[in-house]
Amino acid sequence: MGSPRMTLQTQLVLRALLEDPAKQRYGLELCELAGLPSGTIYPILARLEQVGWVDSTWEDPAVHKEAGRPRRRFYQITKDGAEGARDALARVYRARKQPLPGWVARPVSDGGAS
Amino acid sequence: MSARRRLAPRVKTRPCAVPSLGSLLATVRTHHPDSDLSLLEQAHDEAALWHAGQTRRNGDPFLTHCVAVAAIVADLGMPPAVVCAALLHDIEDTSCPPGRVAERFGQETADLISTVRTTRLNEIPPSALNLGNARPRPLQPTREEAVLAIRLADRLHNMRTITFVAPARQHRVARETLELAAPLAEAAGLDEVGRELHDISSAVLRPTVSAWAVTPRLLTVLTLLLPAPQRARWQEEWHAELATLPTRRARTRFTARILLSTPRLTLTLRHPIRQERW
Numbered sequence: 001m002g003s004p005r006m007t008l009q010t011q012l013v014l015r016a017l018l019e020d021p022a023k024q025r026y027g028l029e030l031c032e033l034a035g036l037p038s039g040t041i042y043p044i045l046a047r048l049e050q051v052g053w054v055d056s057t058w059e060d061p062a063v064h065k066e067a068g069r070p071r072r073r074f075y076q077i078t079k080d081g082a083e084g085a086r087d088a089l090a091r092v093y094r095a096r097k098q099p100l101p102g103w104v105a106r107p108v109s110d111g112g113a114s
Numbered sequence: 115m116s117a118r119r120r121l122a123p124r125v126k127t128r129p130c131a132v133p134s135l136g137s138l139l140a141t142v143r144t145h146h147p148d149s150d151l152s153l154l155e156q157a158h159d160e161a162a163l164w165h166a167g168q169t170r171r172n173g174d175p176f177l178t179h180c181v182a183v184a185a186i187v188a189d190l191g192m193p194p195a196v197v198c199a200a201l202l203h204d205i206e207d208t209s210c211p212p213g214r215v216a217e218r219f220g221q222e223t224a225d226l227i228s229t230v231r232t233t234r235l236n237e238i239p240p241s242a243l244n245l246g247n248a249r250p251r252p253l254q255p256t257r258e259e260a261v262l263a264i265r266l267a268d269r270l271h272n273m274r275t276i277t278f279v280a281p282a283r284q285h286r287v288a289r290e291t292l293e294l295a296a297p298l299a300e301a302a303g304l305d306e307v308g309r310e311l312h313d314i315s316s317a318v319l320r321p322t323v324s325a326w327a328v329t330p331r332l333l334t335v336l337t338l339l340l341p342a343p344q345r346a347r348w349q350e351e352w353h354a355e356l357a358t359l360p361t362r363r364a365r366t367r368f369t370a371r372i373l374l375s376t377p378r379l380t381l382t383l384r385h386p387i388r389q390e391r392w
Contacts, residue, residue: 028355028368038355039371042348043379050382068285068319069358073351 003084004047006092009036013044014085017054017077024057024074045075053081133185141188142197149194154184157201157219164208171278179271180204186267190304196260199226203264206231229257230264235294238262262298266307269295273314288318329356329369336369336376341383348379 004010016033017025027045031038048054055078059071077085135158139151161180168176184200192200202215206227216224238258255263273291276284292315299308330353337349352372359365 026355027351028358037371038368039373039375042372043375043382046379046382065289068282068289070350070354072354072358073347 002051003088004044004051004053006088009034009040010044010048011089011092012036013041013048014053014077014089017075018082018085018089021077021082024076026059026072026074030075048081049075051084053078053084133181135181138181138185138188138197141185142194145188145191146193151194153198153219154194154201157198160210160215160218161201161205164205164210168208170275172275176204179275182271182274183264183267186270186307187263190263190267190307192255192260192263195220195223196226196255196263199223199230199260200264200267202227203230203268226257226260226264230261230268233261233265235265235269235290235298238265238298259302262302266295266299266302266304266311270307270311273311276314276318284318288315291315292319329365332369333372336372339376339380341380344383 012034013030013036016030019033025033027041028038030045031041034041045054045056049056054075056073056075059074061071064071135155138158139154142149142151142154158181162177165176165180170176170179180201180203183203184197187200188197198219202219202223205215206212213224215227238261269291272287276287279287291311296308296311296315299305299311333352333356334349337345337352340348356365356368359368
């Protein structure tokens, strides 16, 4: 299925999901965790779901009826997703370590390569 | 504004918020003209004595609740003994020594009060009771009927003043009322009580349209942009999120952000397999 485009927002969402991969979270909760405004997150979640990185399910009726609110949609990162996301995040991180084009002024990194 | 909710249409039996002892006695007298009402005055004084200093969540003295419950019970045509128990129905929560009620108001009243306290709504069999208008008056209720009348009156007054309770508790109580108390009242022939319980609980569980009208409708319209098979899911998901937002401002902000991101979501959903570039 490929992998999603790793925009900054996508990275934030993946990080939020990876914080506790076993936990199911709903949209607004993820917004808060990722520090993103509500709205941004839904297209990202839809994309992640398409590529099979995220699974979503409706809330258990017993829970939301007890709480007296409509049922929520819960998202959870899949096994594939967790692997893919860690991989992709690492790749992004490595990519960032590489020097930027010469016309961008860049402070010398503490890695020592100049 | 959002917290202010329109409750059920007012029923003719509640012209003033806090019925007085005088109006309570008058009601009992209309149903039971020959009865001795000094017992009720005593019960009122007793309740006033032990509930002194206690207040309800809306700031009223607690005694108003006792009188209000008794007034509802009296309205149903219950005899003075039951109205008396209604006045004293919460007295076991006070520092009133056990045995005092039995001593002053008789063992039967004391027993009725403890039964009211210990009976759970779901333990009352609905079919055995008939308190409706078909019943000949003056009413001589059985023990079960008296218990039911006091429990329902208690619940009804609590529901009428539920705005002062924390929202989570409001929901819980309203749900229980809708599932247990209202059907029980209707099964016992107390249509008006049942209807009011039903209306207030529904109003609590489903806040009024006015405060909510704009944003949910806009959300629904927004889902029309999405591919048809997916609309229902996103609509439900967004509405669920919207329902948990506490203020109108937060709801508006949420909707505005959904508005901004819907085109993107539409693109995402319409082009599922496109391999995206890095």
